[in-house]
Amino acid sequence: xxxxxxxxxxxxxxxxxxxxxxxxxxxxxxxxxxxxxxxxxxxxxxxxxxxxxxxxxxxxxxxxxxxxxxxxxxxxxxxxxxxxxxxxxxxxxxxxxxxxxxxxxxxxxxxxxxxxxxxxxxxxxxxxxxxxxxxxxxxxxxxxxxxxxxxxxxxxxxxxxxxxxxxxxxxxxxxxxxxxxxxxxxxxxxxxxxxxxxxxxx
Amino acid sequence: xxxxxxxxxxxxxxxxxxxxxxxxxxxxxxxxxxxxxxxxxxxxxxxxxxxxxxxxxxxxxxxxxxxxxxxxx
Numbered sequence: 001x002x003x004x005x006x007x008x009x010x011x012x013x014x015x016x017x018x019x020x021x022x023x024x025x026x027x028x029x030x031x032x033x034x035x036x037x038x039x040x041x042x043x044x045x046x047x048x049x050x051x052x053x054x055x056x057x058x059x060x061x062x063x064x065x066x067x068x069x070x071x072x073x074x075x076x077x078x079x080x081x082x083x084x085x086x087x088x089x090x091x092x093x094x095x096x097x098x099x100x101x102x103x104x105x106x107x108x109x110x111x112x113x114x115x116x117x118x119x120x121x122x123x124x125x126x127x128x129x130x131x132x133x134x135x136x137x138x139x140x141x142x143x144x145x146x147x148x149x150x151x152x153x154x155x156x157x158x159x160x161x162x163x164x165x166x167x168x169x170x171x172x173x174x175x176x177x178x179x180x181x182x183x184x185x186x187x188x189x190x191x192x193x194x195x196x197x198x199x200x201x202x
Numbered sequence: 203x204x205x206x207x208x209x210x211x212x213x214x215x216x217x218x219x220x221x222x223x224x225x226x227x228x229x230x231x232x233x234x235x236x237x238x239x240x241x242x243x244x245x246x247x248x249x250x251x252x253x254x255x256x257x258x259x260x261x262x263x264x265x266x267x268x269x270x271x272x273x274x275x
Contacts, residue, residue: 007209008208008209014212014213018216018219018220018223019219052240055240055243056243056244057243057245058246060247061245062247062248063247063250064249064250064251066251067253068253069254079251091251099245107243180251182253187253188253188254188255189255190251190252191251192248192251193248194247195247195249196244197244197245197247199243200241200242201242
């Protein structure tokens with residue numbers, strides 16, 4: 001009888017221990033599952049944490065046409081980084097911006113400028129346009145864009161151009177070109193604006 | 203006799219709970235966990251030009267006065 005009691009005590013302790021183990025396993029499981037963003041159905045045995053980084057970088061972050069003026073007798077000068085030309089003016093032609101996705105996730109890419117055409121250039125009928133295109137050697141970097149390689153008016157609120165901009169090496173670079181129509185009665189002096197690119201992990 | 207039944211039941215319970223614990227660990231214990239540590243990246247670029255003043259664009263020429271005259275009898 002005494003042996004039975006001892007065995008029963010041990011059994012009860014075993015049950016308590018098992019309950020604790022099961023509880024801990026369950027709590028651990030339900031606390032981990034919501035944090036899994038790429039939860040796969042395949043089995044695995046490695047425990048590791050892979051950090052996802054959404055990082056974009058302008059590898060060419062400046063367009064500077066230098067000093068110039070609208071030619072006498074012309075109403076507008078046209079400055080275009082896509083073609084690398086300046087028409088009806090004597091500014092120095094420049095090339096466009098280059099943006100890379102240097103993170104390890106695809107991102108949705110949105111662009112905005114800091115000023116409207118009127119604020120940036122002023123004068124009569126100014127124009128301030130942009131376009132997005134894939135870098136020449138990376139034709140698939142920008143996916144699902146609605147107007148690739150077509151100039152459209154810039155916006156001061158975020159406009160999505162790529163969804164996604166891929167991160168794969170050799171296919172993660174785009175070019176952003178700017179086209180200005182500078183009126184003869186534009187603001188004078190140093191004119192500048194800032195283009196902001198925002199990449200959100202998708 | 204009753205004590206033996208209870209003990210047997212408890213051991214069965216131990217086995218079931220242990221299997222449950224093992225199952226949970228197999229299902230969730232060895233997964234790769236992806237943590238989104240940075241979800242947004244931002245960068246900026248500059249656009250600039252200098253517009254020369256005083257001589258820009260369409261010129262405004264001064265008024266000129268031309269005289270045309272004739273006499274009609």
